[in-house]
Amino acid sequence: MKVLVTGGSGFIGSHVVDQLVDAGHKPVIYDRRPSPYRDDIQTELGELSDLTMLELAMSGCDAVLHLAAAADVNEVAKMPVESEAANARGTLNVLEAARGAGVKRVVYASTIWVYTGESGERVDEESNLGMPNHLYTASKLAGEMYCRSYNELYELEYTVLRFGIPYGPRARPAAVVPAFVGKAMAGEALTVAGAGDQSRRFVYVEDLASGCVKALDPIAANRTYNLVSDSSVTILEIAELVQELVAPTGIEYTEQRTADYVGVEVSGVRAEEELGWTAVTPFAEGVSRYVEWRREDEAAAPVPMQPVAKVATEGFTTALTRVRKSVAMPFAYAVASLMMLAAYVVAVDSLGLPDAQVGTLAVTMIAALAVFLLIELMWRNPKTRAISAVSSALVTAIFVFAVMTPWGHQVFHLATPGRPLFVLTITGVALVIALASAGIALARRRGLIDDVAAVRLSA
Ligand SMILES: NC(=O)c1ccc[n+]([C@@H]2O[C@H](COP(=O)([O-])OP(=O)(O)OC[C@H]3O[C@@H](n4cnc5c(N)ncnc54)[C@H](O)[C@@H]3O)[C@@H](O)[C@H]2O)c1
Known part of the structure; x- marks a missing residue:
């Protein structure tokens, strides 16, 4: 299958690209920056706002895995207009381009943040969702709604994947696991908000990527899945694990942050039953792999970027077509x-x-x-x-x-x-x-x- 991966140069998208290759598919990356991890994959550099470029990049694709977004909640709070443009209207453009290019399915990367504020012991894909209080969640939910609308109006297939909190190699340094590991490596104490008893459904990024590939299956047409692990980890447990794996640098307690995900338990049963997907990597194992990757990454020379000449030649024909078309x-x-x-x-x-x-x-x-x-x-x-x-x-x-x-x-x-x-x-x-x-x-x-x-x- 030829699959366009928007955000294929990012943290989760780059793992999705790896796993698509491993599964025998042909991925094409669509991103505003070249992949720092692979130079052997066709890459179309472009913005989500560029409908013409998106449609061109999708030509001949069977499916789109749409991961490009403003994914960092703090960045979203700092740049609301740009974030909404990427997450809500960007998704609308992806759907419209898919419709124009005759793509069969758009798989949309959403988040379990949509359950924030839900009451009850456990939520699943059928639970009613309340009104979101964070702009990130609002803009991601808008994307989910657009997927459904495009299916209703134009019969474009969708699959919504609500990701748990991902961690693992290539993670953004500001996320909790990388931040703790970075501090411990630098010999600094780890900072925990409140009592550190907030629990999160973490999911190892390679497990998540394999869930994205499975979501291309026909059974996943017009379905929504939570991709979460079946156990929760508290922030304090992460801090203690990092101390054990990296160095015992101590733990400091600060005030609780307002933008934290304080959600109920999210069920991953549907993904297991219908896609045969579960998060198989235990948390301690995943963090240990992250620490290993981080050490290698810091020790290694800077990863060479995609050769400029190749991007330039590949991009020239596309650029000409784009100018002609637009x-x-x-x-x-x-x-x-x-x-x-x-x-x-x-x-x-x-x-x-x-x-x-x-x-x-x-x-x-x-x-x-x-x-x-x-x-x-x-x-x-x-x-x-x-x-x-x-x-x-x-x-x-x-x-x-x-x-x-x-x-x-x-x-x-x-x-x-x-x-x-x-x-x-x-x-x-x-x-x-x-x-x-x-x-x-x-x-x-x-x-x-x-x-x-x-x-x-x-x-
Ligand atoms: N990281 C998380 O905690 C998390 C949790 C749940 C869901 N998600 C979702 O998963 C997806 C991937 O997240 P990630 O953590 O890999 O993010 P990331 O920031 O690492 O990757 C996003 C990629 O999209 C590209 N991009 C962003 N805006 C773009 C635009 N306007 N035009 C073209 N390219 C653009 C970036 O260059 C980047 O390579 C996102 O849709 C995000 O909302 C992430």
Whole structure:
């Protein structure tokens, strides 16, 4: 099976890529950065916001394993707009691209954080979910809902996987196990929030990756699975284990954090019964493998990045196709619109009105277009808002001078429109604005105008 792995350069995605290869599948990575772990896998560098690029990358794929996301809850809290764009709208784009490319199934990486706040002893995939309180959970749940909607509307198959808390080689340094191991290696005491009795359903990352591969099975179509281990570990137990495996550097207790996952017990029975998947790696074994990897990683020379020449050559053809696909259509639209506007002016001219009156009509349409574009394209970005206001006021002032004053009429050879021309002018302006708004909407959809980036750059 040819499978696109979004986020295939990341922590979990890179293990998924490894296991897809081991299982005889052909993975393709879609990520904004090259994989630091593999240079033998086809990689398409792109953003989740780039619908055209996503669709191109999916061509010929049977399934998509969608893992790319803003996955660090603290980063999400720091960058809410970008995180929502990646997690919610990014997932929508993946589904839309899959629909366009004729992909059969999208497997979506969600999280057991969706159960935060649930009451009762144990929750499973059928449990009702409450309203999320963290933006990370809200944006991941939005992705789950989009998967379902796409199935209802377009019959695109989905599988939702709610991951337990992953740990293991390649983990982000800020996660709890890497942070404890890092501190112990540096000879520092480990910090535990509260009494350290918060328990978590950790899952070893290679087990998780094998669950992702199993989720490609036909039985998993339109199903949701919790991928969790069957035992919980407390933060204090992790600290004690790390002390034992790395060095006895001591434990310090601090205040409880607000963004911690304080969930109920999550059942993994459905994944076991339907996919034959369980987390097989005991926690102590997984942490020991992580410590071993971390020692090797720190001792080794920096991992060579994917050869630049290869990425550049592979990317060149794709880039050309991308430019052709994303620019050709808006360009054709712009040409057709200009021809339509010119035809309108010629048609008005053929009514036999004086030249000055027809000139007024053409100038009014051009001025309306200029003011509309200046406001629509520059007002949203606070950095260009002042330019937008001043330049559109200037265009309006010149227009009023040229069309409404006797001096303007002399300089520009125009006339104040009479009643029949007034109606024709209003119609022309409406036509210009309708065509321009549709053109801008098309360019935004193709990623040629990125308002989120504009706002971000200006922040
Ligand atoms: N790590 C966890 O604790 C955890 C827990 C449950 C679920 N998940 C989910 O698992 C998935 C993978 O998480 P991870 O821990 O491997 O994260 P990660 O940050 O290690 O990997 C995410 C990858 O996605 C890429 N990416 C992010 N935004 C992108 C964008 N807009 N366009 C293109 N590429 C983009 C990044 O470059 C990165 O390589 C995510 O969907 C996450 O929500 C993670």
